[in-house]
Structure formats: structure tokens, C-alpha cells
Amino acid sequence: MNDDRTSCSLLVPYNRAAYNAQDSADRSSDACHGLQPTPMPPSPPLIICFGDSLTAGFQTATPQNPTGRETPYGDFLQERLGGWAMVRVSGICGELTGEMVLRFRQDVLAHNPAYVIILGGTNDLGWNAHPQEVMRNLVKLYEQALAASATPILVTVPSIRVEDTGDSPDARDWIAGHLARRHQLNGLIADYASRKGLPLIDLFAATADPATQQLAAVYSNDGLHLTTAGYRLLADLIYEQVFASASPSGTSRPALIS
Known part of the structure; x- marks a missing residue:
């Protein structure tokens, strides 16, 4: 990777x-x-989007986007929220969840956010880390946010897409193994959210091709990162599932998922 x-x-x-x-x-x-x-x-309440390249909004250069301009989902979320909240993005490409833990206090908690949207683990899985090891790091982030009276918003990792594998059994096994690890990690994230009553955004389900379970081409042009449409979709999901019911005239927090 x-x-x-x-x-x-x-x-x-x-x-x-x-x-x-x-x-x-x-x-x-x-x-x-x-x-x-x-x-x-x-x-206004502060919302920090925290993670790796999927948070930074990285895109592979294409004829439509020749410079590979970053389009963070946090920018689109700010558009949806208007002046009700302040959104800031803290994303580093290639970052592993262990590195995210090391900078979480300085880059997030020191700024007293009301909400922290946490998306991490894709790079760990790309380096064949075990899902339970990745989850241990994510739990550290979730627990530190809760201890600081911030609401963590959990996001599942998206799928991947591999083109032109042909009929190679090895290629099919490789893809199946990566998808299985993603499903396992996302299951752990979903279970934690359910037990703690925290908001969960299922980015995997929203961006995967139902037939193949791989990352749909409309949402990714390189099989790993999202397109502008993909980042905008993530912002829309967060807004509609977490913030849409919040009063625009107050700063009270939306109800947590029970």
C-alpha cells in the first residue's frame, strides 16, 4: 500500500x-x-472531522480534476449546517490509527469540540493489520472524546475496488480477504456504537456496489479514495442522521441514538 x-x-x-x-x-x-x-x-458548537486521507478529502488526479484538488467532506458539512456550527478538518494522508491516537489530544481535545467525527482504519487494513488491533486504537479515540464531554460520531471504513482481476483465484481470494477484514472492523465499530448509544454513519453500506460489495465507481475513481460525489454523500449522511433535527437557534445537542 x-x-x-x-x-x-x-x-x-x-x-x-x-x-x-x-x-x-x-x-x-x-x-x-x-x-x-x-x-x-x-x-457555535465546534465539530472536528478527524482521520486520514478520507477526512482530508484526497482525490487521485483525473481529467475532470487534473490537480487532484482536495474536497473534504467537512466543507460540504459546513454548507449544510450554515452558521449553526463551526466545522474544522484534521486529516493526514497515510495515517494509521495508532498515529491518530498520538495526536488526538493536541489536535482535537485541546480545542474543546462538541462533536468529533472519527474515520480511521483504512490504512491499517491496507497494511494487513488485524481488525481487533485497529479497533483498540479507535476505542481509545472514542473514549477520550467521551471523557472530554465531546460526542464522537463513528464512521465505518468504506470498501475498496480492484479492476481487471480476471479469473485469477489468487486475486479473488485477496479481494475476499480484504472485504472480510473490513466487514469485521465495521461490525466492531457498529457494535460499539450500539452499546454506547452513539451516532453511527455506515459509509461502507452507502458507497459499496450491492452486487460486488466493492467500492462503487461513482464514489471512487481509484478504488480507495472518494470522489467529490462520495465526500458530499458522507457529509449529507452525517447531516441528515445526526444534525438535521438540531434547532438552528440553539446549541443543544441532538439526541444520541438509543
Whole structure:
């Protein structure tokens, strides 16, 4: 599996603490001049999209996208949410879940998010890591988010697609093995979400060809990363399944899945 981590950028998350500190300073200045502070609306909840190249929005260059421009699903989610929430993207290409654990506190928890959308494990599986080993790292992320009073939104890993395998038994066995590991990992993710009452976005089911269980061509042009349509679909799923019912005039959290 190619390590493409140099092709993606890491975006700096929104700093809620700095926002609140500036707001407090402004209020103090008004008080010193005998002005009655005007009640300020609460700051919008922060949503951090956290993961690897599928979070960074990496795309393989095509005639339609010759520069391979990144299209993070977080950008599309921000469009759907409008001003109700702030969305920030923290994705590094080629990253393994163990590396995600190492940077989670600094890149996510330090910014006090209300929600963290966690998508990881594709690269681990590409390096033949066991699904239970990957899940142990993901659970660390989920538990750290919960301990920090943030709601983790769990996302299953998508499928893969391999073209022109012919009738080779070895190729069929290779594909079957990779799909089986994805199904196993996604089953563990779904079970955790069910037990903890957390939101689950089944990206695998939404983007797989029902006939082959491989990643549908409309959602991926390289068999691993998503197209713009795929990233937009993920944003739509998150919005519709988690945030659509939230009041646009308040910051109360949507109800968790029971």
C-alpha cells in the first residue's frame, strides 16, 4: 500500500478558548466605560472531522480534476449546517490509527469540540493489520472524546475496488480477504456504537456496489479514495442522521441514538 501522507494538508482546528477569551475581554472594556454589556449569543458548537486521507478529502488526479484538488467532506458539512456550527478538518494522508491516537489530544481535545467525527482504519487494513488491533486504537479515540464531554460520531471504513482481476483465484481470494477484514472492523465499530448509544454513519453500506460489495465507481475513481460525489454523500449522511433535527437557534445537542 502506498504511503501518500505527503500529498495532504492538516488544517488548523478552530480555537474556541481564544474566541471566548476575546469575548470576555470585550465585555470588560465595555464595563470600564460605564456601558451595559450586551448579551452575546453563545459561540457555535465546534465539530472536528478527524482521520486520514478520507477526512482530508484526497482525490487521485483525473481529467475532470487534473490537480487532484482536495474536497473534504467537512466543507460540504459546513454548507449544510450554515452558521449553526463551526466545522474544522484534521486529516493526514497515510495515517494509521495508532498515529491518530498520538495526536488526538493536541489536535482535537485541546480545542474543546462538541462533536468529533472519527474515520480511521483504512490504512491499517491496507497494511494487513488485524481488525481487533485497529479497533483498540479507535476505542481509545472514542473514549477520550467521551471523557472530554465531546460526542464522537463513528464512521465505518468504506470498501475498496480492484479492476481487471480476471479469473485469477489468487486475486479473488485477496479481494475476499480484504472485504472480510473490513466487514469485521465495521461490525466492531457498529457494535460499539450500539452499546454506547452513539451516532453511527455506515459509509461502507452507502458507497459499496450491492452486487460486488466493492467500492462503487461513482464514489471512487481509484478504488480507495472518494470522489467529490462520495465526500458530499458522507457529509449529507452525517447531516441528515445526526444534525438535521438540531434547532438552528440553539446549541443543544441532538439526541444520541438509543
